[in-house]
Amino acid sequence: MLSRKYNRISIILACFLLGFMLAIQFHSTQNSLKYSTQYQRTEELSQRLLATEKERDSLKKQNQKYTQDKNGGLTDAQIIEAGASEVSGPGLVVTVEDSSKKTATDENANLYIIHDEDMLRIINELRAAGAEAISINGQRVVATTEIRCAGPTVSVNNERSAPPFVIKAIGDADTLENAMKMRGGVIDTLSVWGIKIDIAKKTQILLPAYSKGVDFKYTELVEKGGEK
């Protein structure tokens, strides 16, 4: 009887000890999991993810706010004039190409190729005829656009392009065409030198937006009526 009691006690003792060890092992496994580098890395990454998501949400909200008043108080006319957006409408496509005439030996070859001045004349003529938006070889012509000789090419918006030049103008197609074909006008003068100018009336032209950044360093706004 006595020995049975001892038996039981010893079993209970051993079991107790085992349970104790089990709990400790469990505990330390959990802990080591928490402090392992992988766990820490996961924690760090998830934290960063959370922060990034928060940032994204706030930016999304901001974006929504800005798109709501996207035009920023500008009228459509102002946007078109600034070239801030793609525009479309009826108009004229003028394709200008160098002359294919052979140069006489004693003549200046420069007379037979397109110059920035010719381009300027064409643009000027189109504007006079009421063109509302113009682009040259995919470069929108805005207030700050230059049309300038750059060696054998012409530079528009600081982008060089070589002939043929495709000038697209939105406006009344008939008026624009008539302006170009005017007697003594651009086509008349240039065709003398064999420079080819094709004109096509289109019911729908798509002009790109002005692609360069607009950054005014020196110009400042003056309040209306502030300084006169």
Place this chain on the structure above:
Amino acid sequence: MIFAVLSLTAGAIVGYLCNVTIPGEYSKLFSVALLAGFDAIFGGLKAVSLNNFDNINFLLGFFLNTILAVFMVFIGDNLSIELYYVVLFVFALRIFKNLSYLRHHLIRK
């Protein structure tokens, strides 16, 4: 049997509340010791069911098996022999054997 389970639970609770942790490099040895302890307990229970339980033998087996297992793993680690798996295998096998015997015995009873 019931006493064994109850004391095991009590020990687990006490151990959990003690909030003691083992450093990572010793957790391998400790887990082997744990397994050896389990083996001894199940062996003891089997002996109880067979009515040939010997108190001294049980206690000696419990501690000596545990210490031996830990020692073996320790030696194996130092000699870069993976004795850890061998010990795990042997003890797991024995635990399963003892458990199946206990199950048979309990069902028969």
